[in-house]
Amino acid sequence: MRKFKDNLLLGLLWFGAFLTVAILLIIVGYIFYKGIGLINLEFIFGDYSPVGGGGIWPMIITTIYTIVISLVIATPIGILAAVYLQEYAKQGRLVRMIRFATESLTGIPSIIYGLFGAVFFVTTLAMGMSIISASLTLTIIVLPVIIRTTEEALKTVPASYREGSLALGSTKLQTLYKVILPSAMPGILSGIILSMGRIIGESAAIFLTAGTVAAMPEGIFSSARTLTVHSYLVTQESGDIELAAAIGIVLIVMILALNFAATFISKKLNKADY
Amino acid sequence: MNTTLERKEVKETANVENQNDQRSVKISVRDLDLFYGDNQALYQVSLDIREKEVTALIGPSGCGKSTFLRTLNRMNDLIDSVRINGDIHINGNNIYQSKDVIELRTKVGMVFQKPNLFPMSIYDNVAYGPRMQGIKNKKELNQIVEESLRGAAIWDEVKDRLKTSALGLSGGQQQRVCIARAIAMKPDVILMDEPTSALDPISTLKVEELIAHLKKDYTIVIVTHNMQQAARVSDKTAFFLNGEVIEFEQTDQIFSMPKDSRTEDYVTGRFG
Numbered sequence: 001m002r003k004f005k006d007n008l009l010l011g012l013l014w015f016g017a018f019l020t021v022a023i024l025l026i027i028v029g030y031i032f033y034k035g036i037g038l039i040n041l042e043f044i045f046g047d048y049s050p051v052g053g054g055g056i057w058p059m060i061i062t063t064i065y066t067i068v069i070s071l072v073i074a075t076p077i078g079i080l081a082a083v084y085l086q087e088y089a090k091q092g093r094l095v096r097m098i099r100f101a102t103e104s105l106t107g108i109p110s111i112i113y114g115l116f117g118a119v120f121f122v123t124t125l126a127m128g129m130s131i132i133s134a135s136l137t138l139t140i141i142v143l144p145v146i147i148r149t150t151e152e153a154l155k156t157v158p159a160s161y162r163e164g165s166l167a168l169g170s171t172k173l174q175t176l177y178k179v180i181l182p183s184a185m186p187g188i189l190s191g192i193i194l195s196m197g198r199i200i201g202e203s204a205a206i207f208l209t210a211g212t213v214a215a216m217p218e219g220i221f222s223s224a225r226t227l228t229v230h231s232y233l234v235t236q237e238s239g240d241i242e243l244a245a246a247i248g249i250v251l252i253v254m255i256l257a258l259n260f261a262a263t264f265i266s267k268k269l270n271k272a273d274y
Numbered sequence: 275m276n277t278t279l280e281r282k283e284v285k286e287t288a289n290v291e292n293q294n295d296q297r298s299v300k301i302s303v304r305d306l307d308l309f310y311g312d313n314q315a316l317y318q319v320s321l322d323i324r325e326k327e328v329t330a331l332i333g334p335s336g337c338g339k340s341t342f343l344r345t346l347n348r349m350n351d352l353i354d355s356v357r358i359n360g361d362i363h364i365n366g367n368n369i370y371q372s373k374d375v376i377e378l379r380t381k382v383g384m385v386f387q388k389p390n391l392f393p394m395s396i397y398d399n400v401a402y403g404p405r406m407q408g409i410k411n412k413k414e415l416n417q418i419v420e421e422s423l424r425g426a427a428i429w430d431e432v433k434d435r436l437k438t439s440a441l442g443l444s445g446g447q448q449q450r451v452c453i454a455r456a457i458a459m460k461p462d463v464i465l466m467d468e469p470t471s472a473l474d475p476i477s478t479l480k481v482e483e484l485i486a487h488l489k490k491d492y493t494i495v496i497v498t499h500n501m502q503q504a505a506r507v508s509d510k511t512a513f514f515l516n517g518e519v520i521e522f523e524q525t526d527q528i529f530s531m532p533k534d535s536r537t538e539d540y541v542t543g544r545f546g
Contacts, residue, residue: 090354160390164452167347168403168459169380178406179392 028252035245043246048214056247058216062131062224063254066206067199069135069220070142075192077139078146085147086154087176099151105144113141114205122209129211129223137209138202142195149194153187154180189266196258200251203228227251297324300463300493301346306360308341308350308517315341317517319360323510328485328494330504330525333514334545339497342514343465346495347382348375365462380407383456384465388472389448396423396443396451397436403459418458425491426454427484446477453484457492464488466496470503482507501541505529513537 046055089095117137127133157180165175181188203226211223212233225233231247234240301323308316316338323329331339341350348369350356362369369378380403391399400419409415419436423429428450432443440451449469456464466485470478485494485507498504504511505525512522513534521528521537532538539545 158390160386160388161392163349163352163386164390164392164455165402165406166352167349167379167384167386168406168455169376169378170403170406171376174406178402183393 031245031248031252033245034242035247035249038242038246039249044250047216050214056227056230056250058214059225059227059230059247060250060254062210062217063200063226063228065131065217065220065224066135066138066210066226067196067258069132070138070199071192071195073135074139074142074146074195078143078191079150079188081143082147082150082154083176083181086151087172087180102144102147105140106148110141110202111204111208113137114208116140117205117209128221129209129213130221131210131217131224132220134206134210134226135220137205138199141202141205142198145195145198146188146191149191150184150188153184153191156187157183185266189262193259193262196262197255200255200258201228203232207232227254297327299323300325300364301495302361302363304361304363306342306345306358306362308338308345308359309355309357310353311355315517316345319517319519321512321519321522323493323495325493326489326491327509328489328496328507330508330511331495331497331514332499332501332504332511332540334540335499337514338517339512339514340467343467343495343497346463346465347379347384349384351375380459381461382463382465383459383461385449385452385456385467385469387468389445389452391440391443391448391451391455393439393441395437396432396440399440399451400455400458403455407459422454422458423451425457425488426450427480427487428454444477446473446480449473449477449481450484453481453488457488461492463493463495466494468497468499471499478503501529501543513540515540 043055044060045057048054048056048058085095085098114137117133117140121127121133121136122129127136161179161183162175165179166172170178206226207229210226210229212225212229213223214225214230217224227247227250231244231251234247235244299322303322304320306316306319307314319338319342331343333339344350345358345362346364346369350358358370364378364382372378392402394402397419400422401415404415404418409418420429420433423432428447431447432451435442440448443451449472453464453469470481473481482503485496488494489509496504496508508525510523511525511528513520513528513532513536515536521532521534523533528537529541532541
């Protein structure tokens, strides 16, 4: 009987794992099956054509713009905020309130951020429907993610490292810079990767702040269309599932490439693998 | 409470030693009280630690010996709620009046209970302290690292793998690299907080041999739970109980004919 229970539990565990992988494979497989026929160099690197048959290069560029701009702003601010909260701030009511606020911010639906961005960046600050409005909105969306993950990463650095470094007569800043941040780097990086996923996957907030202009952006103040928005619009307008799936493939490959790049950079930063 | 009486006894014996002992006083502690918030952890601790001697601090868990050790390099400053009264002089300087805690910690090194090497190479660990002091010259660093590792009797074991992760070493080797890291700062005093409590008997023996060797050059204060260890490695022993120093004497005297009955009870294993 005990043996049976054991096997049953093992079976359930195995089933859970299997189901997860299966769902992933089915979705990815379906998207590849539907979309792979459209993938060619012309599709990826070609300019968009309103009459059909064109490429998605402008949308890829727009997506990369939004990722780079939002992360360039959000990462340093997020890390600084987390370091302050975790290493410097006196743990009291104010810090608890800030933590509560960041946690709540991660749970707010992105369309709310989109509405805020549309009112504040687009209208009040007169940036118009543009890549910069969308990137700033995305910055606000991913900031809490980066702060939370960085805080968690800093928490996992053993107190003995801090003590060891301070006992050797180094300053708090040296300890932070030379010991604590490098040890927390893998965790911080996974927060950044998570944020990249959030940015790439975002559509509602971008729709409201960057608009839908399907052309190569002239700069960060142009209105433009990201891959996800494009995918939504082509399905909505023409019901072209193959095209949407092809865009899906490009998105999946981009996310994989960015993850690999991030892991590679973290290894480079650590120099050796400890 | 018969605290005052006990304390007088300690001070009197300290005076007697002043006449007998030629070694100069390295660390002088007077009337030290320490509070964690409202809880007092140390009561009127006074003792003189002499240069190039090993002083062992013994006592049951929670008696304040580790807390006391950490006052000597001001590691207790890291805890917000800690308050301190009294004076500690090291080399004649009042360490709690000076603002420069960095300078203090370069002179007073510390080895912790568990080896706490950083996730870096062995070389980078030992070079860490000197680098933080601004030493960049490669030759100079190489020399410091080699001297320190030799000083900690681990050079031969690690010389071929200096650039590999320090965390790949065994626990005992790691602790000796920790000692090397401390002596790389060329300190006057080395504090050791139960340095062998996480080690196997053979590694413990090696660290003890190392301590006996190191006292030629350094003043060592060691907290230990292990009475035999205190007897083996130290010249003087202080017995702490409930935040007070009950007895501070030559080690052989503490273990052979303690003056206080509580010391006797503890060293003979009746409590603790």
